Amino acid sequence: MAITTEETPAAHGAGPTGAPPAPAISLEGVGKTYRSGPGTVTAVHRIDLEIQQGEFFSLLGPSGCGKTTTMRMIAGFEEPTSGTIRLAGKDVTGVPPNRRDVNMVFQSYALFPHMTVADNVAFGLKRKKVPSAEIKKRVAEMLDLVELTDRARYKPSQLSGGQQQRVALARALVNRPSALLLDEPLGALDLKLRQAMQLELKRIQREVGITFVYVTHDQSEALTMSDRIAVMNKGVVEQLGTPAEIYETPATRFVAGFIGTSNILTGTVDTVSDGWARIGYGHGQHVLAKGDGTAPNEEIVLTVRPEKIRLSAEEPDANLSRIRGTVREVVYLGSTTHYTVRTVDDTDIVVFQQNSSDASNLAERGDTAWLSWRPEHSYVLPG
Amino acid sequence: MTRLREKAAPYLLALPAWIWLGIFFVVPIIGLLWMSLMTGNIITGFQQTFNVAIYPEVISAYWEQILRSLGYGVSATLLCIAVGYPVAYWIAFHGGAHKTTYLLLVLLPFFVTQVLRTISWKFLLADDGVVLGPLKAVGLLPEDARVLSTTLAVVVGLAYNFLPFMILPIYAVLEQVDHRVVEAAYDLYASRFHAFVHVVLPLSLPGVFAGVLLVFVPSSADYVNASVLGGTNNTMIGNIIQSQYLVNNAYPTAAAITFVLMTILLVGIFSYAKALGTERVMEVQAG
Ligand SMILES: Nc1ncnc2c1ncn2[C@@H]1O[C@H](COP(=O)(O)OP(=O)(O)O)[C@@H](O)[C@H]1O
Ligand SMILES: [Mg+2]
Numbered sequence: 122m123a124i125t126t127e128e129t130p131a132a133h134g135a136g137p138t139g140a141p142p143a144p145a146i147s148l149e150g151v152g153k154t155y156r157s158g159p160g161t162v163t164a165v166h167r168i169d170l171e172i173q174q175g176e177f178f179s180l181l182g183p184s185g186c187g188k189t190t191t192m193r194m195i196a197g198f199e200e201p202t203s204g205t206i207r208l209a210g211k212d213v214t215g216v217p218p219n220r221r222d223v224n225m226v227f228q229s230y231a232l233f234p235h236m237t238v239a240d241n242v243a244f245g246l247k248r249k250k251v252p253s254a255e256i257k258k259r260v261a262e263m264l265d266l267v268e269l270t271d272r273a274r275y276k277p278s279q280l281s282g283g284q285q286q287r288v289a290l291a292r293a294l295v296n297r298p299s300a301l302l303l304d305e306p307l308g309a310l311d312l313k314l315r316q317a318m319q320l321e322l323k324r325i326q327r328e329v330g331i332t333f334v335y336v337t338h339d340q341s342e343a344l345t346m347s348d349r350i351a352v353m354n355k356g357v358v359e360q361l362g363t364p365a366e367i368y369e370t371p372a373t374r375f376v377a378g379f380i381g382t383s384n385i386l387t388g389t390v391d392t393v394s395d396g397w398a399r400i401g402y403g404h405g406q407h408v409l410a411k412g413d414g415t416a417p418n419e420e421i422v423l424t425v426r427p428e429k430i431r432l433s434a435e436e437p438d439a440n441l442s443r444i445r446g447t448v449r450e451v452v453y454l455g456s457t458t459h460y461t462v463r464t465v466d467d468t469d470i471v472v473f474q475q476n477s478s479d480a481s482n483l484a485e486r487g488d489t490a491w492l493s494w495r496p497e498h499s500y501v502l503p504g
Numbered sequence: 505m506t507r508l509r510e511k512a513a514p515y516l517l518a519l520p521a522w523i524w525l526g527i528f529f530v531v532p533i534i535g536l537l538w539m540s541l542m543t544g545n546i547i548t549g550f551q552q553t554f555n556v557a558i559y560p561e562v563i564s565a566y567w568e569q570i571l572r573s574l575g576y577g578v579s580a581t582l583l584c585i586a587v588g589y590p591v592a593y594w595i596a597f598h599g600g601a602h603k604t605t606y607l608l609l610v611l612l613p614f615f616v617t618q619v620l621r622t623i624s625w626k627f628l629l630a631d632d633g634v635v636l637g638p639l640k641a642v643g644l645l646p647e648d649a650r651v652l653s654t655t656l657a658v659v660v661g662l663a664y665n666f667l668p669f670m671i672l673p674i675y676a677v678l679e680q681v682d683h684r685v686v687e688a689a690y691d692l693y694a695s696r697f698h699a700f701v702h703v704v705l706p707l708s709l710p711g712v713f714a715g716v717l718l719v720f721v722p723s724s725a726d727y728v729n730a731s732v733l734g735g736t737n738n739t740m741i742g743n744i745i746q747s748q749y750l751v752n753n754a755y756p757t758a759a760a761i762t763f764v765l766m767t768i769l770l771v772g773i774f775s776y777a778k779a780l781g782t783e784r785v786m787e788v789q790a791g
Contacts, residue, residue, distance in 0.1 A: 217690070231688040233685060248698060
C-alpha cells in the first residue's frame with residue numbers, strides 16, 4: 122500500500138479533531154424499577170455499556186434478567202429510573218420512540234396484520250415522508266436482501282415463521298437506523314431454521330454495516346454471532362467481552378456456569394508464589410491457578426473447562442494441575458467422549474476428550490485416572 | 505357407516521339452530537308475506553286476494569316516514585360511533601385492571617327496560633323539567649326553548665338506547681389488538697395520530713362494522729323513542745307499523761310496511777358490506 126502524506130491514520134470514521142467517533146449507544150448507570158402492585162420490582166440495577174458503531178453486540182442472560190427492559194429503554198418504550206442513555210453521543214432521555222434513530226425487531230415480530238409484506242416494509246419510510254419513488258426502490262432492495270421479493274403482495278398470515286421473521290427484519294433495516302435492536306428474534310423458530318437464520322443475520326449485518334444489539338438467552342447463539350457480549354444476571358452486567366474472553370476467562374461463577382460447561386472446584390490456598398496459588402488435595406494432588414490477590418489459608422472457588430482437562434492413567438507432570446479420581450460415567454459422542462470423574466473430596470469433574478486416533482478408549486467406568494490441565498486454564502472466581 | 509356419521513355430525517349439531525330459525529324467522533316471514541296480500545277488515549275477516557297493489561300503496565303513503573327512519577338510523581349510528589369508539593378505546597387501552605367494571609357500567613342502564621329508560625329521559629328533558637327549568641329560570645335559555653318533540657331528542661334517544669351495541673363489538677376487537685403491533689408503529693416513526701390511523705383504526709374496523717349493523721337496524725325500526733321523545737313531525741316507520749297493527753287493526757297494511765322496511769334494510773346491509781369489503785374485514789380478523 123502506497124503511503125501518502127495527505128492520509129491520516131485516524132481519517133476513517135473520526136471527527137475532524139481526530140477524536141474517536143461517539144459510541145452508537147451508551148448507557149451510563151442505567152437502572153429501571155417498576156412499580157408493581159404495592160411494591161416495586163427492580164428489573165435493571167445499574168448498567169454501564171458502550172456499544173460501538175457497526176458492532177454486533179449481544180445481551181445474554183437467563184429469562185427475567187432484564188434484557189428486554191434494557192432494550193426497551195434504548196428504544197424509548199420505557200424511561201430509565203436512573204442514569205443516562207445516549208445514541209450517537211446525544212442524550213435521548215424523554216425522547217419518544219418515534220423520534221429515536223433506532224429500530225426494534227420484536228420477539229413476536231409484531232407485523233401489521235392488515236398490510237402486505239411490501240406495505241409493512243414501507244411503513245417507516247412513509248412516516249418519514251421519504252419520496253414514494255425512493256420508498257419503492259428501497260423496499261424492493263430490502264425484500265431482495267431478505268429474499269422475499271416474490272412474497273411482496275402477501276399478508277403476514279400467509280407466511281411461514283421464518284419468512285415473517287425476515288419481514289420484521291426488513292421492516293426495521295429499510296430505515297437504515299443507526300442501530301437495530303433485536304429481542305430474541307429467533308426464539309420462535311425451530312433449531313434448523315434458527316441456525317440458518319443465525320448465519321443469515323450475520324451476513325445481513327456485515328452487508329449493511331449497521332450496529333446490531335441482539336438479545337438472547339441462548340449462549341451458543343451469542344457466542345456464534347457476536348463481536349462482543351454483555352452477560353447479564355439479575356439486572357446487572359456480570360461480564361463484558363468478546364465471545365472468546367467470556368468463554369475462556371469467565372469473570373464470575375455465574376458466567377462460568379451459564380456459558381458452556383464449567384467445572385467448579387473449591388479449596389484452601391496452601392502457598393502463593395510467583396503469582397500462582399497452589400491448592401493441595403493431598404497424595405500428590407494439587408491445583409495451580411493465577412493467584413493475584415489470594416493469600417494462604419483463603420477459601421477459593423475456581424473453574425476449569427472440560428475440554429482443557431486431560432485424562433491419563435500415568436501420573437502427570439507436577440507443573441500441571443493434577444487430581445485423581447474414579448471414572449463414574451463414560452458417554453461416547455462420536456467425535457468426543459464425555460467422562461465424569463469423582464475426586465476424593467466427592468466433587469464431580471466433567472472431562473471432554475477428543476476421540477483422536479491415538480487417544481481412544483482412555484478409561485472405563487470404575488477405573489482410577491489422573492486429570493491434568495495447564496495452570497493458566499484455571500480461573501479463581503470471586504465468591 | 506362411521507364416515508357417514510362423521511360427515512353428518514356438523515349438520516346434526518346445527519339442526520337446533522336451523523329449527524329455531526325455521527320456526528321463529530322463516531315461518532313468520534312467510535306468514536307476514538301471506539298476510540300482506542290479504543284484504544278485508546278485523547270485523548268481516550281477511551281473505552287472501554293476492555292484493556299486490558298494497559305495496560305501491562304503502563310506499564307512496566309512507567315514503568316520508570321510511571326515509572326519516574333511515575335518516576334517524578344513520579344519524580344515531582354515526583352518533584354512536586362518535587361517542588362509543590372513544591369509550592371502547594379508553595376501556596380497552598386505559599381500563600387497566602378495571603375493564604370489566606367499566607364494561608358493566610356501560611351496560612348498567614340496560615338492566616332497566618327501554619320504555620322506562622326513555623320515559624325517564626322524557627321526564628328529565630321536559631319543557632319545564634329538572635334540566636331545562638332551572639336553565640330557563642336563570643335566563644341561560646329562552647323561555648320557548650325545548651328539547652322534547654324535536655329530531656334531536658329522537659336521534660339522541662336512539663343513540664343512547666343502542667350505544668352498548670356499538671361499544672361492545674368495538675371494545676372486543678380493540679381488546680384483541682396486539683399492543684406490540686402498536687409499539688411497532690411508534691418504533692417506525694409513527695406519531696400517536698398516525699399509529700391510530702394506520703394501525704389501530706384499520707384493525708378495529710370489524711368491530712365498527714358489527715356495531716353499525718347492531719345499531720343501525722334496530723334504531724331504524726324503533727318506535728319507542730319517536731313516540732316518547734318525538735313530536736308529530738318525528739313519526740318513524742315503526743310508529744306507523746305499530747298504529748296500523750294495534751290501533752287500526754289493518755294487518756295487511758302493517759305486514760306490507762314491515763316487509764318493505766325489512767327489504768330496504770337487507771339491501772342496505774348487503775350493499776354496505778360489499779362497499780366496505782367484508783372479505784377484507786374478515787381477513788384482518790384472521791390475521
Ligand atoms: N412492565 C413491568 N412491570 C413490572 N415488572 C416488570 C415489567 N416488565 C418487566 N418486569 C420484570 O422485570 C424483570 C426483567 O424482565 P425482562 O426485562 O423482561 O427480562 P428478560 O427479557 O431478560 O427475560 C422480570 O422480573 C419482570 O417480571
Ligand atoms: Mg425478554
